[in-house]
Amino acid sequence: MLVPYLFIALNITLFTAFSFLPLIYAVYISFHDWTLIGEPNFIAIRNYLRLVHDPLFWRALANTLLYAAGTVPTSMAIGLLLALALNRRLLARSFLRSLYFLPLVVSAVATGTIAAWMFNDNYGLLNALLVRLGASRISWLSSPYWALPSLILTTLWVRVGFCMVVYLAALQSIPQMYYEAARIDGASALHQFRHVTLPLVKPATFLLLVLSIIYSFHVFDLIYVMTGGGPGFSTTMLVQYIFRAAFVTSEMGYASAVGVALYALILGFTVLQWRASRQAENVM
């Protein structure tokens, strides 16, 4: 009876010290006015009231939702397609797999730097290509319209490799006999995909959905490097906003309140997904 608790004891201890306690502290601080120096000053729910009436918060929330909508479904769909293709017996497929995984190994700061350079209005490669093709230049990162799509493209470049690896592992654990049985029953390739592959990669889909949404909601360094949240506030995400409140304007209480709100939002999303996928047996 004690075995499972023994197995998770070390993990839970570390979690308590470095995640649960800090989280409780953050919730506590969100009811205070605190500049990081001196004693926190209790102000009840005033931080949350301020948040509800702050247009910048809503702007950051909308940006974050747009960014998530642009990155999560696309990266998962492309990742699944890549995994399906790379699961076939092809020439040099391990090498191809590692090429797709490679962008994930580059740190976000380096990715942001090189992407900002490629998207640069005057010296960037993309505009040079556009000019050569006879099109006009696009102000990728300096116009409010193109800044978010540029960020989404860069994120996809990093993230499809991750989705590919997770789906690939899931595909490899599907026993071949299911496909053989389906073929004997006369199922076409499309039928096999819909009725064998998709249901059996469901745990991986759930994992990717939850992780991708969390990553998209937490995006920070890529944006910090590429646009700094601008132009204007067109690419300011919730975490940028938290960072600004915490470490630029030193309003730790307000920053914690936004953090708790973001936490509640992601938690809500996850519970919804969990409910939706719970019918599928074995997912959770």
Next chain:
Amino acid sequence: MTTGAYLSRRLIDAACWLALVAGAVVMIFPIYWMFATAVRPHTEIFEAVARLAPSNFSWSNFHAVLTRYPVLTWVNNSVIIAVVAVVLTVFINLLCGYTFAKFHFPGRNILFFAILGALMVPIQVLLVPEFLIVSWLGLLNSHLGVILPRAAEAFGIFMVRQFMVSIPGRTDRSRPPGWRRGVHHLLPHRSAFVEADHRRVGDLHLHVALERFRLASGGADGSGHVHHPARPQSAAR
């Protein structure tokens, strides 16, 4: 299989392969471009017409990095932290994810959701309290102070659990698996799926460890003896 089916299969393979190679070129290009920009002569970087290959290789940028900054110290710190963090993280999170997937015990769901919840808190909110706890433990400016806070990784637990869940069998609601059966299941040679997972968690954790390193060392003390290449503000992706 008929010849026609075989031929059409080979045709699809060829089409897939060509598309994959084209995609791989797109994936690898920015990394090449990073390298090409690093070795280009300065004047060529600011030309409006982008040249695919540098006209001349100049290694002065690399020389400057190696001589002006304590890069070797950084590499040394990164290697120590990455190795220790990966070993520790893979061990405890594999064990934990496995337990959540294959055992049924009171409090399991609550604990799992608490851990999953920990993944959802933006790290910027936790930085200050984490710093206070690390300093209270006397781990400030040490490698351990960077490794421990991120050793228990909700991401790893969640990932391992999802893969273990998809391995058929072994889950027995009425009879929890015994100690020996459990440990056997975890051993690499027991199951190809689990083995693949070991390696993947290892790869990803190396990556995550490096990411967290930048964050945690920044959170601890940017000017401390733990030198790091990134700015202190950088955070988890």
